[in-house]
Amino acid sequence: MSILREIQAAILQDNPNLGTILLKLRFLASRLGSEPLEDWVKFEAEGYPKDADVPEYRVAALSFRGSWSGPFGSGINNAPIPTALVEEHASKEWTRYKVRESIATVQDMAASGKTMGINASNLILLLQGKVYEDFACNSIIAEMSQIAIQEIVQTVRARILELTIELEKRVPAAVEVTLQQLISSKTPETAAAVTQIFNQTVYGNVTHVTATDGAQVTLAITAGDTVSMMSELARAGLPDDAAKEITNIVASEGRPPAADKPLGPKALEWIKKNAPKAASGAWKIGSAVATDLLKEAALKYYGLK
Known part of the structure; x- marks a missing residue:
């Protein structure tokens, strides 16, 4: 069976192992000569470094909760903080979290059913006195919803499938790649076609110069x-x-x-x-x-x- 067919069969299973599937896709990308596809697969499999841009589907909204202490022993615990307030006194970067972890880690988080906590201790200073007057902010918790985590997994899964379908339609050489094949299928024309399909299916309305x-x-x-x-x-x-x-x-x-x-x-x-x-x-x-x-x-x- 060709590598492309193996990827399609694996991605259509219930709860597919995306880490293993990405390894096969990286092999296929290497044989077809598409470096942008290789880079995307590598980042998804190993995690995105700090100096790399993450795709839009890996940017998730955060929600915030905090605790405050007031006069005469009063206090407010676990109260929600409006994101508009965070954006006003901190920045929009605080409300849009870039998920850089490997897809295997994200998939494990999605399977756990738990929310993902983000370190928001620096917000304590930025929001001090901005949420409740005369109350001291003691702690702030930032969280990404379980739904957002699951959406990342589903998006990667869907785009891998869409990518292989388009490769099957438009790049005949992609279907011929097997582990036993000793000769690379890469040519400048094939590499260009694969990269174009990759840009369209994975990044959508994005252009690479x-x-x-x-x-x-x-x-x-x-x-x-x-x-x-x-x-x-x-x-x-x-x-x-x-x-x-x-x-x-x-x-x-x-x-x-x-x-x-x-x-x-x-x-x-x-x-x-x-x-x-x-x-x-x-x-x-x-x-x-x-x-x-x-x-x-x-x-x-x-x-x-």
């Missing part, structure tokens, strides 16, 4: 949304003011007549004018990569990709 040094910049831009475009360009390395300026230009020029020329004359003039800044190292991204980045961003903004 590859720099000349092999580094990748990921864009998650919603069509017609200037806020997401500005945010993603700034995260990719453009200064905030530059990201805002070029986003406004792209939005004002309107949808182009052809997808192969997503940038209008004003945007191209802006790139020409700012190219020296990128080339000089004043920006965190080179001029060549910046051009590709802006083209991809425009395509995503216009809904052409």
Whole structure:
């Protein structure tokens, strides 16, 4: 049986062992030559390091509870804290937790039926006097719901299945890979096709731009949304003011007549004018990569990709 068929058979079982399935998928990705797929499988199997972006499906909402002591021995115990209050006095980062643990650990947590506790001791100082006046905050507990944990497991399972189905349809070589096969099935065309399928099925509305040094910049831009475009360009390395300026230009020029020329004359003039800044190292991204980045961003903004 081919590796792809083994993965499909295993993923369709009740309570599949996602750790073992990911090992097989990593082998398949290696034989097909898709490094982005290999990286995703490695992170899911071993956990996401602190310097790696986590997929959106691994970002979960947190709920908060706390205890306070007041005058004359009074107190408030185990009272809920509104997330809006946490975001106002701390930041939104506190309410959206990035789950970096391996999928095997997440699967064990999902099977346990317990909520996941997060260290929120630093919030005590940030929320002191902000929740109940004249009461001292003694402790804060942050938790991720059991449903959120189960959703991560289900999402990974569903995307592995969808990925293998698309590979079966569009990359014939993927079905031929077996443990006994000594010759690799990887070719530039196969690797590109597998990577495209991976980006579409796993990350959905996300674009990867590859720099000349092999580094990748990921864009998650919603069509017609200037806020997401500005945010993603700034995260990719453009200064905030530059990201805002070029986003406004792209939005004002309107949808182009052809997808192969997503940038209008004003945007191209802006790139020409700012190219020296990128080339000089004043920006965190080179001029060549910046051009590709802006083209991809425009395509995503216009809904052409």
